[in-house]
Amino acid sequence: MELLNDLKTMLKKNIREYGMFIALFAIMLVFSILSDGVFMSPRNISNLINSMGYIAVLAVGMTLILIIKHIDLSVGYVAGFLGAVAAMLMTSWDLPVLLVIPIILFLGILIGLFNGFMVAKLQLPAFVVSLAGMLIFRGALLQVTAKTGTIIIPNKTFNNIGVGYIPDPVKLLPGFHTLTLVIGALFIVFFILAQFKNRKNKLKYQFEVVPIKIFYIKLVFVSALIAYVTYILSDYNGLSWTVVIVLIVVALYHFLTTKTVLGRHIYAVGGNDEAAKLSGIDVKKVTLFVFSSMSMLAALSGILYTARLQSATVTAGTGFELDAIASAYVGGVSAAGGVGKVTGSIIGALVMASLTSGMNLLNVGASYQYIIRGAILILAVVFDVQTRNKAK
Template identity: 75%
Template sequence: MFFSDLKKMLKENIRDYGMFIALFAIIIGFSILTDGVFISPRNISNLINSVGYIAVLAVGMTLIIVIRHIDLSVGYLAGFAGAIVAILLTRYNMSIFVAIPIVLVLGIVVGLFNGFLVGKVGVPAFVVSLAGMMIFRGALLQVTNQTGTIIIKNQTFNNIGNGFIPDFPFINIEGIHVVTLVIGILGICLYIISEFRNRNKKLNYNFEVPSMPIFTLKLVLVSAMIGYITWILARYNGLSWTVVIVLIVTALYNYLTNKTVLGRHIYAVGGNPEAAALSGINVKNITYFVFASMSMLSALSGILYTSRLQSATTTAGMGFELDAIAAAYVGGVSAAGGVGKVTGSIIGALVMASLSNGMNLMGVGISYQYIIRGAILILAVVFDVVTRNRNS
């Protein structure tokens, strides 16, 4: 009975659990192939921190693809936003509490303009974003024309991409970051409480739920994974500010997409724009919001990347959009729109970053890395098409 229920649950929820299984397999595989170097605290910490700016982009790209559009401008917009915040901090000596909001608002304005062209004027999103890609590439070169790389000496700003949250001053356990452990334990507790609430809510509406043994197994496995990653990070320097920002963004957008009317409208537009319009949903406003959200997250991604490098470079943002799109598709977003989860795209970003990191540790050539990552992307889209056809 247990195994039949498990098989049924995996079959019905393969989109949700497939990437977790893939990530787990990648971690085990590279841990064996690299003699444990891949799973070392230092490498895992660097891996998670390095994927932050792509993870933020993947969150926004999820909503873009869900409503059946694409945004190719996000990479160079991130690079341009990073250059602008660098100029504000170095040339005009602005506080980060002024410079960062200015750049985020700039991203929102750009997104609203893109959304207007797509939603109101009717220009295809591919054309709008391709034009934006070229415009921001040129703008980035223009603002860095005089100095080239802009070095940022503001330590507070640089800590966003390189710093770690402080530990308790009154608790000192050698080699262990206690605050990270506490946050991990709280995260596990919140996850378990949330799962029980969702289960009880479904039972109240007579919806089908997994059997209690399967439900318990899921709680144990996910909690163990959260706990293990938390333990690894706590043995190095703890949670970085980049990870904290990614977790906040993920939590906010996960709540938005799952618990709000706006979130339901976004998925309704992605599922069938014509039917959504006939049901009273303002498709144009949804388009404005999603594109504005995407560009704001692009600006945030540029801030994270610039902070991590401690400088703004002329090549910043190159290829970011492709990594974000790949993370979204690998994370389970449907190419046909209307399907996809923010959390799935975060896992997708981790999968792609883990592949690159593991292959680098093994000394795999960059040419083979691109081939393998491209093959993974094709497999993810083929999987989406096959499962969608099977369900229909």
């Protein structure tokens, strides 16, 4: 009984953090039942995770943008345009992949610096600046693809980024991708050690921590979830290069936002930019960094999407920014700014991708899919407002 009460208390206090996990579990359970288990098949789960890669990368950058109370509507067509530029550099200019990728990422940074300059230095509304960027890069994408409409990419190395899987040099278990299982096991060990270290630090500085029994339940639940997903992926083709790239991006930005001075400054600016200025934080530099980071990740998203399609098309980037914004809000980013986690936005992206995959399996019409996804976004924002009001 005491354990149950502790669990209820923890959920009430951390409903923003754990609510999305509960929602994801419920979505997967419902679609698995309705699809007679097809939803949770290794093939579908692998395709689901791989297909969300380019949106997950955008969601990471959008999380920081929303935290500092701005918006960037241009990222979808920035991704589409730079993906087309990458295709053009490889097909028309015969540049190698190892040169093309840094060029595209650098162009993304330049675009973000320009957007950040307009917002931070000239004090223009981010909505207007990014809306103009959306139109400009939509036109630029049409111009780049004007001759053929689609640029086919024959480069296998580049295409492997989107459709390839990591090799398995071990091959100890027949029918399973052994290296994926090893990576999953190492990830579980790392997670457990990090949680113990975090708890120890909180106790050291006399911060509130969850009861030890609840702490162990959390460790077992998350470890079991990681183990299950790893098992499912290893039963198919293992980890894809897309998933590896997304994990690296999430790890880097999680470290940036939780362990660095810059990360603390980003949250401070989002919480109260005037107070941040008075405390000595250079709000303009933080804004420049966040926007340049966003467009760099948009460039990476364009690379992932173009490599997945193995071509650049005139429709690339359409609606990407909306999916990224929805993923961030569903993942717990506050509409008021100053609150949100990179890891939460990834779960949000997974929730939205699971909804799309499940509805496709059930042959739900496209019109109803848009309505349902829109309703989910509204519910996420309502939930955010209600929890903030209760906290006050």
